[in-house]
Amino acid sequence: MAVDGPEGGAAVGAAGLGVRGPRGWAFRGVGVDAAPGTLVALVGPSGSGRTCLLLALTGRMRPAEGTATVGGLRLPKQMAAVRRISALAHVPGVTDLDPALTVAEHLRERALLQRRFDGGLRGLLRPRSERAATARARIGAALAAAGLDPAALPKGSRTAVRDLERAEALRLSLALALIGRPRLLGVDDTDLKLSEAERTEVWAQLRSLAAAGTTVLAVCSEAPAGADVVVTTMGQHAAPPAGTGTAATSPTDTDKETADALAEARRA
Template sequence: MDSPHGASVTAENFGLKGPRGWAFRGLGVDAGPGSLVAIEGPSGSGRTCLLLALTGRMRPTEGHAKVGGLRLPRKMAAVRRIAALGPVPGVSELDPAFTVAEHLRERALLQRRFDGSLRALLRPRAERVATAQERIDAALDAAGLDPDTLPKAGRTSVRDLERLEALRLSIALALIGSPRLLAVDDTDLKLSDAERAEAWELLRSIADNGTTVLAVCSQAPEDAITLRTDSTDDTDGTDGATAETAETAETAETAETTTGESTTEEGTADAFAETGRA
């Protein structure tokens, strides 16, 4: 019998301390593959730091956790390879000047070059393009985003998207890599009640299809496994204070992925060139 696609997430006495105090500490969770896990708390309570720590982007200070059986912090790089970030301010944001189609094409090209085998890279161009389009179509379908319904279809700029549309696009980009764990920050930020319900319905459907979902929010739905981060006197009080640490981890991830692949730097440049990225 095949093992579930989603990654289990467990943690005990999990904590992270920054230069100005504890971002969070003493947290625990036990979520199986395909779970919907909500990280609930007020802004500044360490929600984003916890999200990044559980996806291998930040190094915890105390306690331990496992994601897909990979122990943190020892296996941070391996966890990053199975966990994809949706929108996280300061870490994985959409480019407002880029169009929807450009974002999707760039992500598919980078995915092929970073994660594809040498044999896959040597396949005929028409076959590679078709495979990339299949990845894009599947991710868009899972994220519930139909570019044809946008004002300028795929040529619509990110700056012209509604908040929920931008959220769906960010999730689609993350799903192109078929991650075992999807992490989404500020899930319910600036959404109406109806839009908030749509967002949770989307994340619930992704979890139901086998991908474990971690979602930061101000109010968790009743059916989610909930981790609560509440501000305390010794909390540093800023989710964004450690963005530099997260970006450093992202850079390390790229470096580790490209080690031993002589075509990767050229591939990245090609991806940017093909999508028009300056």
Template sequence: MDGPRGAHISAEGLGLKGPRGWAFRGMDLQAEPGSLIAVEGPSGSGRTCLLLALSGRMRTTEGSAEVDGLPLPRKLAAVRAISALGHVPGVNELDPALTVAEHLRERALMQRRFDGSLTELTRSLLRSRADRRAGARRRIEEALKVAGLDPAVLPKGDRTAVRDLERLEALRLSVALALIGRPQLLAVDDTDLKLSAADRRAAWALLRSVAADGTTVLAVSSQAPPDATTVRTGVSAATAPHSDDPVADRAESGDQDDDSAGTHEGTASEKNERDAQRGTSDALAETGRA
């Protein structure tokens, strides 16, 4: 990437209340541009709602926050314009039927249409088709390099379907897609979910390298690495009073993915996850997800 500029993030007493109660409350954060920020907490504690709020996708209820000097929730659209979502289950998921190449082409096309000022867009349209394609290829190649994803080593190269990717490969693809837009803030959910110890280290190394390249990274995890700026969400909805934290249940939007349902069938944990999925849908509808 060619010198991306990260966003400074600050928050004081930030809280979000949905139809089932508080997703999170009393969150404080100060992070410099290019920081690696881990949102740490148990499933059901409001981590994903906090991630979405700080990236301009959910409207907070109380407290104050700024992203690159833009106040939230007043400047939601402006914050969305400088931020990008990686993997966020239920909000920004990869299509399992599409190939890696199809995802990349689609994102590059969308970026060319909707990114930048009107002047920049006009200038882009005046370039030849060959120049536009070359520009899109450069962006894709830069993003893939930073994300550490080499399509050539995939089973079918860039024609590999998302359903055939390993979890770490899918994470790298989602990060690459987000980086095509050269955001100041990258937000990623479920960073360490269902990864082996080695893959977990690789995932954090990936996000660390993105931050080192200049982009501020905000990542949800169950356990933050020691070198990250860490903000911790509250107790799990499984142990908190129902009236105090339940939107947080699926404020956790993706704390478990589809595979986990079969692994923990019938357990209390799985029930919490199903409740959580409903909670985030409610919260998104209530708080104004973009």
């Protein structure tokens, strides 16, 4: 099983992992072995438990069976600690963007929230100009890592979310998640309703993030050629678990089960 290096991304390991909700199993029998700085594709059709798997591996949903570690932290015992080193992007019902807010407003709000989490009392006592410069630098780095250039948008950073193209909204969500400098980044619906060219660009950006050291978990319907690890979830009426990297689901695994998972993730 992969282990963490001295710094950078978080290693992700799981064996026989399963999540069960009120309507049955969302997924079962998942095995993952991903080194730090790995691009992991979580592949499967809609309703196959892939979003639940993403939430479980980022500490937002409690596993019912199996074992898992993220950055040396055990799940489910250390879910809160896993949440502190991970971030989510583009997860419907959890990280939704406000269509009325502008790109700049979203970024400013996230930077202010992040300051409360990692600044501590000493950070809050720093001069205002210093805090503002730090926030600008962090936002700039996150935008560059996500591949979003506000100057290229119709109204620059004043562009409202409702006026963004789908790929631009995905990149904004990535940038917001990256402001926290997570060791593990979970991205949902990576290739949904994107053109072939857009999918290629998004996957290239995620590979770049992984190459820079962040471990990336990306939900998709089809794995890209450049994925380091592929974990496949299976649709309804799937066969029993067959081994590492495969998740089998019961006939009760439905989109409603995913809705339950999202509700729990929001509470987390």
